[in-house]
């Protein structure tokens with residue numbers, strides 16, 4: 594399982610792992626892939642600084658990357674306090690009423706939940722500044738090409754730039770901006786996602802990009818067979834997100850995630866929904882009583898980014914503390930149907946490689 598991407602990034606296998614957990618990211622890099630740490634959860638640059646120091650010390654000198662979120666259409670800037678004032682009272686009342694009806698308790702005294710601010714350009718720029726002082730091999734951006742000065746600053750340090758694309762037009766505009774790696778992300782994917790399935794999207798993007806950039810496949814990958822299929826469709830590697838949520842290392846970063854993992858392990862590929870209730874932009878989440886409540890008659894529409902996540906930030910914390918798997922609020926893709934146990938990253942990587950090799954042998958036999 595080797596492609597030119599392995600030489601470009603200095604990795605053994607063309608498997609890139611998006612994850613909000615530094616423990617997962619480091620384990621993927623140690624196992625021969627490229628761990629990419631999602632930075633959006635860091636509202637303070639100092640927290641990210643400490644975590645990247647830890648990554649430098651725990652990746653055995655192997656490369657890793659970071660993922661930032663700088664939406665093309667800049668959301669409102671401002672402090673959490675100012676932005677929170679823009680949230681209508683009707684929305685607040687709906688969230689409060691819904692949590693009560695779902696039986697989600699209040700937070701213990703002294704605990705508070707915060708919404709995500711990492712998708713404000715001012716905060717994301719602080720992530721870039723911190724990341725470029727560390728030993729990173731890649732900066733990826735969701736929701737558009739990163740601004741030109743971010744691409745230039747990365748290239749000046751020899752860091753590759755990647756961006757997610759849900760349509761061929763997005764891919765072409767990334768390449769025109771100087772992006773090195775286009776992540777073709779299909780509809781099946783967890784988190785923010787477009788409307789075109791991987792099977793159709795991937796060859797479209799490969800053809801649209803030609804020799805001008807490397808293409809990696811994202812959305813619905815959780816086996817070596819699917820990696821072989823992605824390479825057959827023209828990709829040079831894969832980018833996986835959901836599959837790492839049910840790893841033992843994930844629990845080391847997010848200690849309260851056992852309930853979430855139980856819910857994912859029990860879910861089938863039919864148990865996700867694409868909805869704007871997480872961030873204000875369409876994102877695929879686990880379908881639960883929480884997501885269903887937003888589809889009932891009388892429920893308000895989601896607010897635009899970044900207000901929606903500020904609205905539900907505390908609700909997410911309350912839900913995660915509640916320990917009730919039937920209300921989990923978690924981005925995950927349709928591949929959740931294959932996530933049937935909580936396992937260490939190294940075991941998953943070994944299985945991906947073995948299954949890929951079996952698939953290629955089978956295809957060779959069919960020639």
Ligand SMILES: Cc1cc2nc3c(=O)[nH]c(=O)nc-3n(C[C@H](O)[C@H](O)[C@H](O)COP(=O)(O)O)c2cc1C
Nearest residue numbers: 611735782783784811812813833834835924925926
């Ligand atoms: C919990 C979760 C959070 C995500 N957050 C981000 C993010 O902050 N930035 C980003 O570029 N992609 C994010 N994604 C999308 C992943 O980068 C990736 O494209 C996607 O998970 C691939 O599809 P898969 O879920 O089928 O593996 C997220 C995905 C999940 C499951």
